[in-house]
Amino acid sequence: MTKWTPELEKTGRPKFRLLADAIERDVYAGTLNPGDRLPTHRDLADDLKMNVSTITRGYAEAEKRGLVCSTVGRGTFIAPDATTSTPMVSFEPHARGMIEMGLVNTFYDLDPDLNEAMQRLTRRRNLNTFLRYTDPQGLPEHRETGAEWIGRYGMEVEPDDVLICSGAQHALSCCLGSLFRAGDRIAADSLTYPGMKTLASMLGIKLIPVQMDEQGMIPEALDTACRRGKINGIYLMPGVQNPTTACMSLQRRIEIAHTAGIHGLTLIEDDAYALTKENVLPPVSSFLRESSVHIAGVSKTVAVGLRVAFMSAKGEMKKQLAYAILNSIWVTPPINAELICNWIKDGTAQKTMLLKRAAARERFAAVRDMTENMELCGNPDGFFAWLKLPEPWRGNMLERRAREAGINIFAAEKFAVGDCPVPPMIRLSLSGPRDITQLRQGLERLKNIIENQ
Structure with a gap:
């Protein structure tokens, strides 16, 4: 325990x-460091x-401000990410010449030809129908195509179970916003997608870290977390986990679904990068259909700018999600x-996905060659890699x-959740640099920094 007696302003x-305020001041002054245990109440x-x-x-x-995290029976600690900017995107412009190896872009130069797609679209007689209010869940024909896209994730769904999001x-x-309330607790991998962290914090929902291994979340650790305190939901990325690139085996998916079912957890499955892998396994949602939401995006593999994703759920959950769409944006622009559905139906989406995977494969090979003396994890067709740093680096x-x-x-x-231990690692975006030459330049600079300390 840290001996700390703060000076409070008068x-x-x-x-x-x-x-x-005193905690915040001393964290940024370096008096309190990530992982320090604060005095008991x-x-x-x-x-x-x-x-x-x-x-x-x-x-x-202080916990609301993201400065500390508390665990029943252990105490209150300075959060691992207390001095780290959690959002993925900074509103401050990059310095000129900055090499982007943080944000995962989507190989924009390989996106489908929007000019051609728009020309085809304008030949429709009823084009103005896309300017009207429609069912918040999406048009029937779009939901049918969405069901087909979700099928590529290894799960068959009915079009009636599909909702279209932005x-x-x-x-x-x-x-x-619709399935949880402020104060609810959601189990998540001990290292997880920062966009989920910031969103949960904004809504007053607490993420509970669950121990991971090379396959992601450990079922026994999830069971232990649920027995320690009430947990309402679980958030997973089982295909290519962000940031660790872990992939759950089929058996692990079944075990996680079984544990979540025993404890009555609502599952949110966000498999943004699953289609960057060669062999797709059935989602965890397929074993927990009545209490799960599966999110099948198209941004990473097709085009990010159109902001379309297909979400599937059943029964009352689906109804609540439809109201959430209505109350947030009314309807995803038809x-x-x-445009996305046309690309899916004519094979453009599949072709684009394969081109982007090939580009990622070339870049991953370059990273692997240039980091041969370091521990590197990654999906060979993936858009990012997970690199372990040598001592004394954090x-x-x-x-x-x-x-x-x-x-x-x-x-x-x-990416750290709660007071979990943080490994000495970094996530490297392979798609961020404008080309493979710039990727190699960035890697060379990083190696020089690491080796010269």
């Missing part, structure tokens, strides 16, 4: 907010001559869905040094 503001209350309830509120306020992030927003240390050298990378700390 103002008229509530004392619990002053305590949270009782000990700090005695030191500061305050009520325990005030300390409790102060710690809760991208996978919108689908996640609909799931969290013209966007029409991910956030290298992320800062890399930015000074003109390279944007993402440290493991950005």
Whole structure:
């Protein structure tokens, strides 16, 4: 436990907010570091001559700000990502010449020809029908194509079970906003997609870290987490897990579904990168149909700018999700869905997906060759890789040094959930650099930084 007695400002503001301010100030000053255990509520209350309830509120306020995380029976700790910017996208412009190896782009130069698609679309007699309000779930013909696309993920669904969202992030927003409430707890991999972290935080939902191995979430660890405290849901990326690239075996998927079923968890399955693999296994959702939502995006493998994703659910859950679409955007723009569906039906989507996988394969081979003395994990056709750093490097240390050298990378700390241990690793985007030459330049700079410390 860290011996820490904060200096509180002498103002008229509530004392619990002053305590949270002190934690924030000392975190950014380096007085408190990620992983430090804070004094118990009782000990700090005695030191500061305050009520325990005030300390409790102060710690809760600091947790809302993303500065601390607490675990029953263990205490309150400075969060691993307390000094790390969690959002994937910065609103600040990149410095000129910055090599993007953090954000996973989608090989924009291989996107389908939108000019040709629009010309074909304008030949339709009833084009103006796409300018009208429609069913928030999407047009029937688009939902039918969506069911076909979901089938590529290894799960057969009926068109009536399909809803069309404006991208996978919108689908996640609909799931969290309609199926959960503030204060609910969702089990997630101990390292997970930052977009889920920021969304959950915005809605007052707490992500509970669950231990992982080379296949992703461990069923026994999920069971233990559920027995320790009430958990309402589970969030998974079983195909190509972001950021670790772990892939669940068929047996692991069955075991996870069984555990989730025993504890009555609502499953959100967001397999954004599953189609970048050669062999697709049945989603975990296929073993938990009545209490799961499966999100099948098209951004990573076809085109990101049209913002379309297909979501499947059954019964009352589907109805709640339809209302969430209605209450957020009313309806995904039908013209966007029409363009995507045309590409799916005429084979353009499949062709584009294969071209992008081939480009990723070439870049992954380059990264593997240039990091032969380091531990590298990744899907050979994938859009990112997971690299272990040698001592004494930590991910956030290298992320800062890399930015000074003109390279944007993402440290493991950005993906950390709760107070889980953070490995010394970074995620490297293979699709971020504009070409393979720039990718190699970025890797050379990173190697020089690491080797020269």
